[in-house]
Amino acid sequence: MRSFDAIIIGAGQAGPALAGRLSDAGLSVAIIERHHVGGTCVNTGCRPTKTLVASAYAIHTAQRGADYGFSAGPVEVDMKAVAARAEKIIRDGRAGNENWLLGMANVELIRGHARFESSIVVSVDGERLTAPRIFINVGGRAVVPDMPGVDQVPILTNTDIVALDTLPRHLVVIGGSYIGLEFAQMYRRFGAEVTVVERMDRLITREDPDVSDAVRQILEAEGITIRTGADCIGFARSGENIEVRVDCAEDARPIVASHVLMAVGRRPNTDDLGLEAAGVAVDGRGYITVDDRLETSVPGIWALGDCNGRGAFTHTAYNDFEIVAANLLDGEDRRVSQRLPGYALYIDPPLARVGMTEAEAAKSGRRLLQSKRPMSRVGRAVEKGETQGFMKVVADADTRRILGAAILGTSGDEAIHGILDMMNADQTIETLRWAVPIHPTVSELIPTLLLDLAPR
Ligand SMILES: Cc1cc2nc3c(=O)[nH]c(=O)nc-3n(C[C@H](O)[C@H](O)[C@H](O)COP(=O)(O)OP(=O)(O)OC[C@H]3O[C@@H](n4cnc5c(N)ncnc54)[C@H](O)[C@@H]3O)c2cc1C
Numbered sequence: 001m002r003s004f005d006a007i008i009i010g011a012g013q014a015g016p017a018l019a020g021r022l023s024d025a026g027l028s029v030a031i032i033e034r035h036h037v038g039g040t041c042v043n044t045g046c047r048p049t050k051t052l053v054a055s056a057y058a059i060h061t062a063q064r065g066a067d068y069g070f071s072a073g074p075v076e077v078d079m080k081a082v083a084a085r086a087e088k089i090i091r092d093g094r095a096g097n098e099n100w101l102l103g104m105a106n107v108e109l110i111r112g113h114a115r116f117e118s119s120i121v122v123s124v125d126g127e128r129l130t131a132p133r134i135f136i137n138v139g140g141r142a143v144v145p146d147m148p149g150v151d152q153v154p155i156l157t158n159t160d161i162v163a164l165d166t167l168p169r170h171l172v173v174i175g176g177s178y179i180g181l182e183f184a185q186m187y188r189r190f191g192a193e194v195t196v197v198e199r200m201d202r203l204i205t206r207e208d209p210d211v212s213d214a215v216r217q218i219l220e221a222e223g224i225t226i227r228t229g230a231d232c233i234g235f236a237r238s239g240e241n242i243e244v245r246v247d248c249a250e251d252a253r254p255i256v257a258s259h260v261l262m263a264v265g266r267r268p269n270t271d272d273l274g275l276e277a278a279g280v281a282v283d284g285r286g287y288i289t290v291d292d293r294l295e296t297s298v299p300g301i302w303a304l305g306d307c308n309g310r311g312a313f314t315h316t317a318y319n320d321f322e323i324v325a326a327n328l329l330d331g332e333d334r335r336v337s338q339r340l341p342g343y344a345l346y347i348d349p350p351l352a353r354v355g356m357t358e359a360e361a362a363k364s365g366r367r368l369l370q371s372k373r374p375m376s377r378v379g380r381a382v383e384k385g386e387t388q389g390f391m392k393v394v395a396d397a398d399t400r401r402i403l404g405a406a407i408l409g410t411s412g413d414e415a416i417h418g419i420l421d422m423m424n425a426d427q428t429i430e431t432l433r434w435a436v437p438i439h440p441t442v443s444e445l446i447p448t449l450l451l452d453l454a455p456r
Contacts, residue, residue, distance in 0.1 A: 001121070001128045004030045009114040009122065009273070010137035012039025013317035014304035014324075016101050018135055021325040023104040030129050031107060032114040032122070039139050040306075041314040042093040048162040049182055051086040053346050056189035060222075060348065067385050077190050083165035090162075116274035119298045135324070136280075136288060136296070136303040137317070138269040144262050148234035153242045155235075156261045158183075168192045168259035172244045174233060176203040176226065178345050180263030181219065185347045188224050195225040195255050197246050202228055204345070208358045210390075211406055215351060218388050227255075235260065268307040283309065292335040293327050294320055310336050313343055342420050344413040349375070349389050352416035355404030355423055358394045362456075367397035369429075369453035373445060375409035380440040386410035391442075393419065393449055394456070400428040402450075407442070415442040429453060 005027035008015045019031045036043045062072045101109050112125040121130050142157035144150060156164070158179060171187045173180045176198030188194040196203070196219070202212040203219075203226065216226055232248040243254040270286045281289045281297035287309030294302050294310075302324055305317035319339055326332040345351040361368055372392035375381040389408035396403055405419045422431060429450045437444035 001130050002030070004028045004108075004129060004131040006030075006133045006135065007032070007114075007122050007129055007131040008135045008137060010039065010139060010269075010305070010307075011037045011097070011101065011109070012137050012139045012305055013041050013314045014321040015039075015135065015137040016097055017318065017321045018137075018304070018325060019101060019107045020104055021321075021329055023107045025329050027106065029104075029107045030110055030131070031101065032110045032112060032124050032129075034111070034113040036094055037101060037109070038094045038097040039137075040141075041317075042097060043090055044159045044162050046314055047093050048086045048090050049158075049179075049186075050346060051089045052082065052162070052186050053182060053348070055082045055085065056186035057348050060189045064385070077167065079167045079190065080165045082190065083163065086162060114273070116278035116280070119278040119280075119301060132300055133328075134278075134301045136273070136301065136307060137305045138273060138307045139317075140266040140268045140306040142262060143265045143267045145264060148232075148245075149236050150234075153235045153237055153260065156259060158261075158263065161259075161261050164259075168257075170195070170255075170257045171259045171261060172197060172242075172255055172257040173261045173263055174244075175263035175265070176200075176228065177206075177263065177265075178204065178343075180261065181215065182346050183261055183263065184224055185219060185222065188219075188222050193225075194223075195227060195244075195257070197230045197233060197244065197255075198226070198228045199230050199233070200228065204351075206357070207351070207353070208406070210392075211351065211357075211408060214389055214408055215345075215347065218347065218349070266306065266312065268309070270307055285309070290336075292337050293333075294324055294336060311339075315342075340420065340423055342416065344416070346413070349386060349408060349410045350413040351389075351406065351408045352412040353404070353406050354416055354420045355402065356394065357404060357406070358392070358456075361394045361396075361403045364403075366403070368403075368456040369395040369397050370456040371449050371452040371454065373449055373452070378409065378442055378445050380442050380444075381410050383440060384410055391415075391445065391449055393453065395429050395450075395453055397455065400430065401426065402429060409442065411442045415446065418443050418446045 006022050006029045008031040011033035019029045022029050062075045065072045114122050114124050170193040173184045173196045176196045184194050184196050230246040234245040236243045242257045245254045268286045279298050288303035290303050290308045304320035323334040326334045342354040375389045376387040381387045391407040393405040394403050407416050432447040
């Protein structure tokens, strides 16, 4: 049995950074990875999707040449080149992460599947390792629900589709939420016919209805078919094609797809980790139960990133690392409950969000102020010819603090940080009164938005 000061299971978005801090503190670390260093984000998530979104944006802009006063001729998409660009960016990211890990003193990268034998022993392909501190950073994977016929047809998940180098004739995306919508829009822009099938009565149901409706309009305007309220989703082979059933009604005709992407949610990689042997508790969906400092039910074992169910993003996984490192190494008392929720949906224009939705704020029983501005009244958006969407903010009338905001609009993913930073700094809505934002930017309208706040 080999002994280390710390074992990290999974080299995703929290593990490598934590290995670096532990190594800097002079501790010996084993970091175990069963697949690609960098995890989901680098290999099958953020990085490839944002690369593909960039290709799709460039294609779309070229097709809108007439709006800007040029003609690029017929735009032809080379899916092999599009995929090769993403593949290179994945490989570079992975290699960068690997080299970073390999360059750390006292850190050993061990390849293989880790499984707990007890609360201090982990086995990797027959080799046994022990440490007094174990950090679990195993991430998650796409859920493929047991829908009728799902095992009779080829089903793509995010892992498969980021590697696709051909154009589907007709892509059906099951799931009208964050991951599904990014793929839906990019494949439409690459030239595929695209249908989004969603069980609920609107897209991205966690968002406010006005946000869902605006996103739907943007996607439909590009020729994406959206089927909400889909019932009895099922699949059958039909020669080369896949029949996707979306309705139980007798005359409901199936959609004839060439490809199907399953994007209905994620599940944690905790089912094959031997957590029972360590006594680590999980919730009903397999997420590892953690306290506010990310320690599990077993002292000396922590869970970071998507597998603890407290976040579902790269920045939340990285923040988990920051919390654990600050508490263990810097004598701080950081807690996950101090984290402000923020994220973006990278359709074009992007949807950026921070804090509560308007519906959540209304439910909280506070006296509310609200302000909303269409992007058609944002100078920079007009100049760029990208006026779809709106920005809105909701605030507490008594504390004069912002409760949440949404920017569905060009550069919204960057501009939201003006609001996110104010909320983090716990500042009132008057704080930006005398700020002099740069003109012309999307951010320059944030002080105006705040000054326009009125009782809801
Ligand atoms: C299509 C898609 C797009 C996304 N886009 C964004 C985005 O734009 N922005 C954003 O913030 N987030 C995005 N995400 C989410 C983001 O990828 C994840 O939140 C993030 O990767 C979570 O990091 P993690 O460290 O928790 O897990 P992961 O990155 O999944 O890493 C976990 C690692 O653990 C390894 N592992 C698992 N089990 C074992 C085991 N038993 N033994 C050894 N190794 C093991 C895995 O191989 C993996 O490498 C996206 C996700 C998807 C699927």
